[in-house]
Amino acid sequence: MFIQIVQGRCRDTDGVHRLLDEWRDTMGGTAPGWLGGTYGITDDGQFVGVVRFESREAAARNSARPEQGEWWSRMEECFDGDVSFHDCDDAMVFLDGGSDDAGFVQVVQGRLRDPERFRHFMAEPMDMLHEQRPEIIGGTIAIEPDGWFTETVSFRSEDEARTGEARDMPEPMRAQWAEQMDAMSDVRYLDLHHPWFASAPVRMPSSGQ
Incomplete structure (x- = not known):
C-alpha cells in the first residue's frame, strides 16, 4: 500500500469538502489503484488528507490524468500558501x-x-x-x-x-x-x-x- 499525506492551511472549508466529494463521485471510480481517503480540518484551519493507493505507480498514473490536474487547479484555490505532499511507500x-x-x-x-x-x-x-x-x-x-x-x-x-x-x-x-x-x-x-x-x-x- 502507498499513502500520500496532503496538508495545507484551508481558507474555504466548504469548497474543500465539496471538491473532494466531487472527486469521489466523478473520478474515484476510475482512479488507478485508489483505495480511499481520510480527510479533516483542525480547529486552527489545517487541512489533512490521508489518501491510500495500491502502489506509488498507481498514484502517479492518477496524478498524470488531465482531469486530475484540472481538478487540483480548483482545489488549490481553497488554500492559503503552499500545500505539502508526503509520499510514503512504507x-x-x-x-x-x-x-x-x-x-x-x-x-x-x-x-x-x-x-x-x-x-x-x-x-x-x-x-x-x-x-x-x-x-x-x-x-x-x-x-x-x-x-x-x-x-x-x-x-x-x-x-x-x-x-x-x-x-x-x-x-x-x-x-x-x-x-x-x-x-x-x-x-x-x-x-x-x-x-x-x-x-x-x-x-x-x-x-x-
Whole structure:
C-alpha cells in the first residue's frame, strides 16, 4: 500500500469538502489503484488528507490524468500558501484500519528513531490493545525514508477517545507503549473533530464472458 499525506492551511472549508466529494463521485471510480481517503480540518484551519493507493505507480498514473490536474487547479484555490505532499511507500494498517463510520480521527506526526523497530511493534497482534481500548477502531501508519511518520487513529467518538486516554493501561502493555513513545521526537497531534471519508467502490470480478 502507498499513502500520500496532503496538508495545507484551508481558507474555504466548504469548497474543500465539496471538491473532494466531487472527486469521489466523478473520478474515484476510475482512479488507478485508489483505495480511499481520510480527510479533516483542525480547529486552527489545517487541512489533512490521508489518501491510500495500491502502489506509488498507481498514484502517479492518477496524478498524470488531465482531469486530475484540472481538478487540483480548483482545489488549490481553497488554500492559503503552499500545500505539502508526503509520499510514503512504507505504509500499513493496524487493527481494523480506518473506518468510514469513525466519529473522531487523531492524526499523530513525528520522527522515529528506529522505524524498523516501530514497524515491527505495530505489526504484532494487538488483542490487548483492542481489549483495553475498544473505542479505537484502527488506523494507518505511513513512514517516510527519513523516519518522519504520520499515523491516523480512528475512534468511534471523541468522548470515548478522551475517556480511553485517561484509563490506565496494565503492565506490560503500558511499558511497551512508553518505550515506543520514548523513541519518537517532534511529536504533534492534529485532531479532526469532524472527519469525512471516501472509499473506492467495490469492483466485482469479471465473469470471463
